[in-house]
Amino acid sequence: MKKWEIDMTNLSIGCFLTMIILSVIFVFLPYNETLLNIYLIIMSVSFFLFIAGLVGIMEQKKEDNNQLIANMNAFQMEYDDYVKKIGVVQSNTCATLIDIDENGFHSNILQYIWIENDALNMFPMSNYYKLVETSAVKKPDILKLKRRTIPIESILYFEEMGELRKYTTVSGGGSSLKGALFGYVIASDAGAIISSREPVKTEVISEDDRKIELIYKNSEGEIKNLEFTHDAHEALKELIPSKDMRRIIRLNMLDCDNKAVKNENKKKEISSADNIKDKLRQLNEMMEEGLISDEEFAKQKERILNSF
Numbered sequence: 001m002k003k004w005e006i007d008m009t010n011l012s013i014g015c016f017l018t019m020i021i022l023s024v025i026f027v028f029l030p031y032n033e034t035l036l037n038i039y040l041i042i043m044s045v046s047f048f049l050f051i052a053g054l055v056g057i058m059e060q061k062k063e064d065n066n067q068l069i070a071n072m073n074a075f076q077m078e079y080d081d082y083v084k085k086i087g088v089v090q091s092n093t094c095a096t097l098i099d100i101d102e103n104g105f106h107s108n109i110l111q112y113i114w115i116e117n118d119a120l121n122m123f124p125m126s127n128y129y130k131l132v133e134t135s136a137v138k139k140p141d142i143l144k145l146k147r148r149t150i151p152i153e154s155i156l157y158f159e160e161m162g163e164l165r166k167y168t169t170v171s172g173g174g175s176s177l178k179g180a181l182f183g184y185v186i187a188s189d190a191g192a193i194i195s196s197r198e199p200v201k202t203e204v205i206s207e208d209d210r211k212i213e214l215i216y217k218n219s220e221g222e223i224k225n226l227e228f229t230h231d232a233h234e235a236l237k238e239l240i241p242s243k244d245m246r247r248i249i250r251l252n253m254l255d256c257d258n259k260a261v262k263n264e265n266k267k268k269e270i271s272s273a274d275n276i277k278d279k280l281r282q283l284n285e286m287m288e289e290g291l292i293s294d295e296e297f298a299k300q301k302e303r304i305l306n307s308f
Contacts, residue, residue, distance in 0.1 A: 012053030015046040022046070064136035071139040072130045078142045079126045086147055088123045089114040093239065095232030097122065098211070107132075108229060115239050120155065122148040152243070155216045156223075158236050159245035162209040169203050212236065214243075 026039050083090065091114050099107045111122045129140045212228040214236070237244055287294065
């Protein structure tokens, strides 16, 4: 806030208080023409300065608003040049990152999000910084906006946290004095009873505290996490579907089922192989005992082996 703006504000407040105090004093003082003239002069000057202060404040606010717009436009130009310089992909796919600063303050900042060089890339969009961090006296430092890159192989998973709750509220249905009087006028006592009832209203209320959490390992191998609002769910499912925790769980369950089937088939194969060995052993014994000829032995052996 500029010094002369503070002076104008104090001037208006001071003149307003002066007029109030003089009015109170004038009420209790005895009538005197000289004092009356002095009172009128001081009141006139105070009123004039009060109006001048208000006009100054309004002009300053107008100037501040113009300067705010100028700073927002200047920041947007810097932003556009910067994203081109560092290669930000301004795609239609975006997600809202819940950013937490060193003081623990949460900010929901919409991010461009895309896949490049086998990595998930994010870069903040300009709207938050224009609307929240730009004022008439300053604009954000463009160099503080950082591109975040996470190799896909280092992403462990992302999952939906929280829940969406819906419940219905019912209101009305009670007695209304206005409705009762109107009903009495048109239909006496019966009309009053009917018209006194207020209409029943139902309203479905939603409480959504769902968030998306992305878990990954940084370059030092430490487990880190990022939190997004729920709008990131579809974006991440589109860009890195293999990291969706629900999909990972389903694939693991399917893999377990497949392993169980393979183990069962393997057991059957082992059992079948043992059965074949028994049959071949019996067939060999029959040939050695002369129960079957060499030709019959060869035919039966081929049939048994083909059934395996």
